[in-house]
Amino acid sequence: MPLPVRIPxxxxxxxxxxxxxxxxxxxRVRAHAxxxxxxxxxxxxxxxxxxxxxxxxxxxxxxxVLPGELxxxxxxxxxxxxxxFATSYxxxxxxLHPYGSARIGFTGESPVPRWRGQLDALQREARAKHARGFxxxxxxxxxxxxxxxxxxxxxxxxxxxxAASHVALALVAWYFGTPDATDLCYGARIQKNQCRPLVNSPxxxxxxxxxxxxxxxxxxxxxxATDAGGGDAAARRAAGGAA
Amino acid sequence: MTxxxxxxxxxxxxxxxxxxxxxEKLAEQRGRRILVVEAGDEMPGPNQWYxxxxxxxxxxxxxxxxxxxxxxxxxxxxxxxxxxxxxxxMHWGGVTPRFSPEDFKTKSLCGVGEDWPIxxxxxxxxxxxxxxxxxxxxxxxxxxxxxxxxxxPLPKLPLSxxxxxxxxxxxxxxxxxWSQPSAKNSxxxxxxxxxxxxxTCFPICPVGAKYxxxxxxxxxxxxxxxxxxxxxxxxxxxxxxxSDRIESAQAVQRDRPNDPLTIRARTFVLAAGYTWSAHxxxxxxxxxxxxxxxxxxxxxxxxLTGHRNVGGYISLPIRLYAGINEQHSLxxxxxxxxxxxxxxxxxxxxxxxxSVGKEPRLKDDAGKLLLGDEIMADWRERTRxxxxxxxxxxxxxxxxxxxxxxDPSRKNAYGDPLPxxxxxxxxxxxxxxxxxxxxxxxxxxxxxxxxxxxVIRVASDAxxxxxxxxxxxxxxxxxGVVDSFGRSFDHENLFVVGAPTMVSGSCANGTLTFCxxxxxxxxxxx
Numbered sequence: 001m002p003l004p005v006r007i008p009x010x011x012x013x014x015x016x017x018x019x020x021x022x023x024x025x026x027x028r029v030r031a032h033a034x035x036x037x038x039x040x041x042x043x044x045x046x047x048x049x050x051x052x053x054x055x056x057x058x059x060x061x062x063x064x065v066l067p068g069e070l071x072x073x074x075x076x077x078x079x080x081x082x083x084x085f086a087t088s089y090x091x092x093x094x095x096l097h098p099y100g101s102a103r104i105g106f107t108g109e110s111p112v113p114r115w116r117g118q119l120d121a122l123q124r125e126a127r128a129k130h131a132r133g134f135x136x137x138x139x140x141x142x143x144x145x146x147x148x149x150x151x152x153x154x155x156x157x158x159x160x161x162x163a164a165s166h167v168a169l170a171l172v173a174w175y176f177g178t179p180d181a182t183d184l185c186y187g188a189r190i191q192k193n194q195c196r197p198l199v200n201s202p203x204x205x206x207x208x209x210x211x212x213x214x215x216x217x218x219x220x221x222x223x224x225a226t227d228a229g230g231g232d233a234a235a236r237r238a239a240g241g242a243a
Numbered sequence: 244m245t246x247x248x249x250x251x252x253x254x255x256x257x258x259x260x261x262x263x264x265x266x267e268k269l270a271e272q273r274g275r276r277i278l279v280v281e282a283g284d285e286m287p288g289p290n291q292w293y294x295x296x297x298x299x300x301x302x303x304x305x306x307x308x309x310x311x312x313x314x315x316x317x318x319x320x321x322x323x324x325x326x327x328x329x330x331x332x333m334h335w336g337g338v339t340p341r342f343s344p345e346d347f348k349t350k351s352l353c354g355v356g357e358d359w360p361i362x363x364x365x366x367x368x369x370x371x372x373x374x375x376x377x378x379x380x381x382x383x384x385x386x387x388x389x390x391x392x393x394x395x396p397l398p399k400l401p402l403s404x405x406x407x408x409x410x411x412x413x414x415x416x417x418x419x420x421w422s423q424p425s426a427k428n429s430x431x432x433x434x435x436x437x438x439x440x441x442x443t444c445f446p447i448c449p450v451g452a453k454y455x456x457x458x459x460x461x462x463x464x465x466x467x468x469x470x471x472x473x474x475x476x477x478x479x480x481x482x483x484x485x486s487d488r489i490e491s492a493q494a495v496q497r498d499r500p501n502d503p504l505t506i507r508a509r510t511f512v513l514a515a516g517y518t519w520s521a522h523x524x525x526x527x528x529x530x531x532x533x534x535x536x537x538x539x540x541x542x543x544x545x546x547l548t549g550h551r552n553v554g555g556y557i558s559l560p561i562r563l564y565a566g567i568n569e570q571h572s573l574x575x576x577x578x579x580x581x582x583x584x585x586x587x588x589x590x591x592x593x594x595x596x597x598s599v600g601k602e603p604r605l606k607d608d609a610g611k612l613l614l615g616d617e618i619m620a621d622w623r624e625r626t627r628x629x630x631x632x633x634x635x636x637x638x639x640x641x642x643x644x645x646x647x648x649x650d651p652s653r654k655n656a657y658g659d660p661l662p663x664x665x666x667x668x669x670x671x672x673x674x675x676x677x678x679x680x681x682x683x684x685x686x687x688x689x690x691x692x693x694x695x696x697x698v699i700r701v702a703s704d705a706x707x708x709x710x711x712x713x714x715x716x717x718x719x720x721x722x723g724v725v726d727s728f729g730r731s732f733d734h735e736n737l738f739v740v741g742a743p744t745m746v747s748g749s750c751a752n753g754t755l756t757f758c759x760x761x762x763x764x765x766x767x768x769x
Contacts, residue, residue, distance in 0.1 A: 067619045089302055096305045096334075096446055097324045102316050104324065107302060143614055156606035162302060169605075176603040176618060182566055185603070185622045192566025193300060195439040195450065198429065201403040205564050 053083045053112065057119045058171070060135045064142035065172050067184065082174050086112050089162055107162075115167035122149065122168075183208060245502045251278040251470075253768065254492055254508035256477050256523065257515035259330020260754060261741030261761040263456035265512055267376060268765040270468035277469040278506065279460075280494060282476040283327035284309050286457060293449040296441070306447040307333050314655040315476075317518050317647075319664030322710050328473050329456040330516065332754065334446035336570060337426040337453040339379050339755040341370050343579045344390065345589065346749040349640070355587050355671050356640040359746045360718040360727040366759050367392045373758035374424075377454040378432040381424030388419070388576040398429045400438065403567040405596035409631050410573055412559060413594060416693035420573035420594060424755075426454040433458075444570045474498055478659055480511065480527040480536055480737070489536070489737045495657060510768050513714075513739045514761070517547065520743040521647045521713035522662045524724075537714070537731040537739070542724050544647035546715050547666050548748040549707030551676075553683040554634035556599040559696035563629025565598035578635070578686075579750060587671070588679045590637040591751045592686075597632035600699050601625055630699065633690070635683045638750040639707060640669040647713050666707050709753035711745035729764035740764045 062075040062082070070078065089112070095105040125145050126134040134142060146168045153165065158177065164170035175181055179192045188205035253269060255262045258281035269277055286307050287295060295306035310333065311324035325331040344363035349356040367390075374381070375396045382399035383389060399422040402410060406422075413420045427438045427448070438452040451458065463469040474497040483490035492506040513520045521544040525535035535543050572595040579589050603622045606612055613621055645667040649660040668676065680703050691698050717723020720732035729744050731737040741757035744764075749756070 065614045068616050069619075085301060090304070093298075093302065093304045094308045095303050096299060097311065102318075102321055102324060104311065104313075107304065146614065147612055150612055153605070153612065156604050156610070158603055158605060160303070172605070172614065172618070176622075179566070181603070185619060185626055186564055188564055190564050190566045192569070193442050195441055198401060198438050198440060201440060201568050202401050202407060204404050205567065 053086060053116060053167070054119050055079065055083060056135060057123065058083055060142060061119070061122070061146070061168055061171060062175075064139050065146055065168050066175050069184070078175050079171070082171050085161070085174060086110075086115070086170070111162060111164070111167075111170070115170065118149070118167045122146070125149075246505065247502055248505045248507060249278060250276075251506065251508045252276040253278070253510045253512060254506050255279045255512040255514055256492065257281065257330065257513070257519070258328050258456065258460065258471060258473075259325075259514065259516060259741075260332035260335075260456045261757050262330070262512070262514035263459035264373060264376060264758045264761045265514060265740055265765045265768075266463055266469050267459050268372075268762055269768060270463055270466075278508070279469055279471040280475050280477055280492070280506065281328050281471065281473045282315065283312060283325075283473065285328045285473050286310060286333055288457075288461075289451055292447055292451070296443055296447045296449045299447065300443065310334075312476075312655075315519075315661070317522075317662040317664050318650055318653060319662075320666060320706055321518065321664065322708075326519075328460060328471065332456050335455070335754060336445040336752075337448070338572075338752045339374070339377070339381075339424045339426050340574060340576075340591065340751040341391070341424075341759075342749040342751060342753075342756050343576055343589075345580065346638070346747065349638075349747065353582075353587050353589075356669070356747050357722075360716055360723070361763075363390070365727075366756075366763065369759035369763040370755065372762050373755055376459075376762075377426040377755075377758070378428055378435070379424050379426050379755070380422075380429035380438075382422040384421045384574075384576065385419055388580050389421075395424065397432060400425055400427060400429050400568075400571055402573070403571065403596065405563045405565075405567050405629070406571065406573055406594075408561050408563060408629075409559075409594050409596070412561065412631070412694040413573065413575070413690060416690040418575055418577050418592065418690065420575045420592070423572045423574040423593065425571065426755075428452040440568045442566070442569050472496070475504065476657070477506075477523060478526070478657060480523065482529060482531070482536075482734075487531075487734050489734050509736060511737050512764075512768065513737065513743075514741060517710050517713050517742045518647060518662055518664065520739050522649070524714070524739075525647075525649050525662075526659050532733070537724050537733045537737060539733050540721060540724070542715065542717075542722075544713050545643050545645070546641045546712045546746070547645040547647060547664065547707075547710060548639065548641040548712040548715075548745055549666065549710040550636040550638050550748045550750050551704055551707055552634050552636045553680050553687075553701065553703045554632070555684075555687045555701030556597055556699040557631045557633055557687065557691045557694070557696045558600055558699050559629050559631055559691075559694050561629045561694070562627065563596055563631075565596060565601055565626070565629070567596065569596055569598075571595070576751075584682055586678060587675060588637060588682055589750050590635040590679075590683060593634050595632040597630040599630050599632065601628075601630055631696075633687055635686070636708065636750040636752075637679050637683065638748060640672045640747060641712060642667040642669045645712070666710070707748070709742075709748060711742035711748055711753060711757070714739040714743035715746050716744045717746075727763075728767035729760065730767055738764050738768060 058079040059076045062079040066075050089110050091109050093107045097104050123134045130137045158173040161170045161174040187208050190205045252275045258279050298304040299306045310327040312326050323331045347359040347362050350358045371393050380397035380400045381395035410420050431437050436450040436452050444453050475494050477492045477494045479493040480489050481491045489511045494504040524537050524543045527536045572593045575592045603618050647662050650663040651660045653661040714724040716725050716727050725731050725739050729738045729740045740761040
């Protein structure tokens with residue numbers, strides 16, 4: 001089985017459109033645009049879908065498919081964050097255009113309506129097999145239902161969450177792509193893609209356990225470590241002085 | 244229809260990084276009117292960068308939406324569609340190595356390609372100037388490999404925990420490596436923040452630690468040192484009657500398409516990159532210059548150049564933490580300076596941390612679907628060891644017919660023919676290509692073994708990166724479109740600056756060299 005291999009940047013962006021098309025995301029690609037600008041068109045002007053996902057169902061799903069060490073509260077938070085992520089998606093937004101190619105891609109339709117249907121289907125399956133709702137069955141029973149729903153999944157790689165064929169897969173892919181998941185895996189506070197002091201770069205990342213044992217949330221000079229928003233806030237402050 | 248005319252001293256066409264360098268330098272002499280003309284749009288300002296980055300990370304949205312014009316497109320391998328205020332350097336990675344002295348005399352030293360009309364020593368002060376203007380953080384490499392007249396203006400970006408481990412590994416393989424010079428602030432500089440490892444230098448630095456040309460434009464415009472006209476496409480350059488001097492640029496403003504704009508200037512500076520600089524000269528053909536302006540010798544659009552790469556991933560028995568600072572790298576000029584092979588091959592070498600092969604996955608080796616704790620356990624097991632990304636750019640000697648031509652079958656919104664790009668290797672490079680790539684693959688195998696690791700995969704990229712040429716410099720009008728200062732041999736008040744003037748593409752990222760060449764050109768713009 002091949003190792004999951006990240007595609008290099010230049011190749012990745014070059015193939016983005018083709019990949020999106022092949023996985024059925026619905027991302028549109030214009031290889032050669034019409035020889036005139038589309039007056040007034042702003043591909044980034046698409047609005048977030050706003051369509052909600054069943055919060056209780058998502059929370060139970062998160063408990064079933066995310067690491068148990070998150071606990072119920074951690075899973076519930078992950079479910080909320082995922083729902084916010086999913087419903088903030090915009091269709092028809094211009095994607096980063098590639099190096100070495102003339103293609104311009106745009107995000108496709110939101111999968112949220114489809115995912116909502118899949119959550120409903122899990123609920124129906126739970127009732128059909130266990131005579132109880134998805135929330136009332138055990139985590140092991142929920143996982144079995146999810147496995148059955150994903151039985152035809154072919155890839156061994158984590159998909160782009162918004163391109164996932166199933167909401168459970170999207171939730172898994174989204175969570176395992178977060179900085180928190182990476183930190184949990186390594187048992188260390190790496191905080192990838194967050195605003196972090198350059199001076200700490202040469203140091204071995206601090207173990208999570210030591211981090212958690214401290215009453216204070218942050219080292220001197222570091223952004224708050226409460227959640228992903230801590231780094232975001234620090235970056236915003238830094239950006240304020242950028243102009 | 245209302246015809247309009249703007250009078251200025253210097254008209255710079257294009258607003259990318261080389262235009263910014265030239266404008267900054269010229270603006271230091273007061274009393275000179277500088278007009279910058281940019282076909283594309285203004286880009287979002289710093290107060291929007293963090294949100295744009297967030298949406299890029301979450302959904303792959305472009306952090307620079309509408310940074311291109313739908314109808315300005317070349318057929319062939321374009322480096323980028325960027326056409327906006329700031330140009331492609333709005334989303335460059337900020338990597339700023341210099342070329343090496345050998346790049347400027349490959350013919351006399353190695354018997355391949357052509358010598359440049361300038362030497363590394365000629366360019367050294369302008370490399371330094373570009374590094375100061377942008378704010379380059381760097382580390383002096385071994386003197387014999389990394390010659391430079393003055394220290395870097397900013398302390399090096401520190402080597403991350405991962406890069407220190409990888410540096411030790413490569414030292415064990417006999418290859419010295421050091422911190423990649425980068426136009427990223429290691430300390431606050433010129434009113435911009437220090438890098439805080441957001442790790443999205445490409446395509447957007449949310450804190451402004453990476454230099455991008457918009458920083459220069461904001462500074463120059465707020466001080467009223469330049470006037471910048473966005474959304475204004477220069478369609479033609481026109482000659483003065485009875486003279487070879489450029490008299491005016493004919494432009495169209497997209498907001499006033501029916502009101503043609505004429506820009507008259509004493510000096511015209513073409514800073515529109517390797518595609519659109521040559522394109523404008525070709526579409527500006529006249530009866531006296533039927534093959535295009537500056538093109539008496541037929542060299543406009545010729546000798547497009549760049550470099551290819553061989554890249555790979557090496558699994559190493561070292562505990563690395565993917566994500567500490569993925570976009571920063573080690574660099575070595577070990578294979579750029581002293582000949583290491585029995586045939587012509589020069590290449591750089593870079594090493595990064597990587598998560599390849601160490602990412603969470605959905606199925607185990609037996610094909611079983613993993614969920615929750617199973618994914619985490621599998622992931623933890625595989626991250627006990629690390630992965631290095633390794634890449635070598637090797638130089639490609641261009642053929643004369645590595646070229647940009649006009650394609651009359653494809654036109655922009657105003658009926659002008661669009662460019663067609665065809666990159667071609669010289670006979671020498673074509674003969675060397677397979678051999679060169681095999682040597683680099685062997686090198687990857689050798690360094691992997693030196694660290695008790697293994698190559699996960701290796702691939703060659705056919706695309707020529709950091710392209711240049713098309714208006715190359717020469718010693719005489721027979722060998723170049725422009726002289727070593729970028730001045731056209733055919734038109735004394737026309738300069739072409741940056742990437743288009745390059746004779747060859749070296750084997751390292753080209754942007755710093757584009758900038759140094761542009762700053763040297765500016766000294767000749769009287």
